[in-house]
Amino acid sequence: MSAVTDKMMDVPAVNEHHESIWGKALYKFRRDRTGMLGLGIVLVYFAAALGVWFGIWGTEWSDVEGPKWGAMSAEHWFGTNIIGQDIFQRSLYSTKTAFEIGLIVAVLSTLLGALLGALAGFFSGTWIDAVILWLKGVLDSIPFYLFVAAVAFALKGNPWAMHVAMVSTFWTTTGRLVRGEVIKLRNFEFVEASRAIGVPQLTIIFRHIVPNTFHILLVQATIVFVAAIKSEVILSFLGLGVQDGVSWGLMISESTMEVLAGFFNNFAWASIFLFVLVMAFNMFSDALQDALDPKKVAES
């Protein structure tokens, strides 16, 4: 008896890689060396960010204790900036800032994109779709930096203005992709079947259709994450970004005066930290995209 159940339990477990799209994707992703390297680097950064979050390291980022523009030394690994703050501590602390911005913007704009995209797709051809498409068109037509500046001033310099502006513009691509996928999915038999047994419309959309767009959402979330931390740098330079604390963008904009005087530590280290994280995330995101592409999964 038990042998039989074991067999029945075992067989699908062994074959699972080749059964579900996620199993296949995982299998494929694991073999993608660039993607795994990217993921590894992102996890190291994430650990660094968590360490800052729990106050394990990066606690002296605002202390003024070193010399002005100190060189790299055992005490100040990356040197010090114009007022003698430790650049290593600041770069490390900025990792937390970057993850905060990236995660908040990526999660919220993906949720918003999924919600509006699914509604537009499911009700495509109706006024709901028209309104959502119009909204997307409008948001896409306003120049991004000007939009952020306008939101920042409309919110009276609220530190969340940057996040609000990013979320309200970054959902549009996700929304468009989800809409397209939902239009395809809503004609499938499983949707027809759930309609036939009287499942409410919203349940059909959010329980049955949207989970089938998760592969799009996951990839889009990584793309938005990268876009958010890259935009932060430029917005902080323009004075619209991070208001309190420190970020790579603030460090780079501080450094614009220093580089002309010949002190490159602040600029170089902030740039390297930012570049490595963005590069790793891009590699991870590409591999994820390859692994989750339904066409490619079907082939392998």
Add this chain to the structure above:
Amino acid sequence: MDVLKYAIRKLVGGIPLILGVTFVSFLLMVYFGPDLTFEMLGKNPTPEQIAEVRKELGYDRPFLVRYAEYLKELATLDFGLSDSSGEPVSAMLLRSIPISLALVTPGFILGNLLGVLLALVAAYHRSGWIDKAIMGFSVVGMSISFLIVIIAFQILLSSSYGLNLFPVRGWNVHSLYDYVMYVTVPTLASVFVALGYNTRFYRAVIVEEMTRDHVRTARAFGIRPGKLLYKHILKNSAIPIITRIMFSIPLVIVSGSLLIESYFGIPGVGKVTFDAITTGDQPVLKAVVGLTAVLFVITLLLTDIMYRAVDPRVSLK
């Protein structure tokens, strides 16, 4: 005639978009924007003086009335005088738009042209080392922040720590030589950044076309690579390429140069608009936002007509 009819229909269809863009921008920039009342008044103003200034600035009227008036200004292209400099808005725009265009055009053209070329080369050698090198370069290009590229190019090319060939910042153009001197560093920086994204996008488009049956057939007929790439592949992938280029035009004109303009201290339209947002200069904002929206609709229209030009199968109905 058909084209004209189509154009008119398309322009009318663009009205909701213009209304939307202007409404959202008006709401954000003008209604919730900075309040200039107290900047225009002296110390210790009386309530009457406050009321008078608010009336002069139009703050006392209902939102919809102000918005309707703005639409009227937009329709007649008469935006009045700037709040901060007292200069006519049209004069400010006429001065700054050519500067922005002169600044971004070379980079925009080079960035797209080189992007298509590199994408063709990469796609032709798909999965070979040339492809991998080009795509690796493009991921690196995508991963470096624009700001970092600008600063790095400035250090390398126009400071005494590098080659020191070009002016550090500013825009003091009186001759072609000046123009080349001032435009080179910003152009190189924007090409570097644009190439990463462009090459990747165009490669995906071209690879998609390259795997089609007609290309395999053409190859089997022994058509030369140059002709194959141009006639059979590039022409057929023209629609997504045109879409990308056309849609980036309105944004490039208004905000694409904002970062470069503020970093290099160039008085282009991006800088003018940015300053207008930060100082609450409403007439300027209204003009720029309204014109951007109109530009967008015109671009949409031109894009559709260009589809028709490159692909006769597209019908303008």
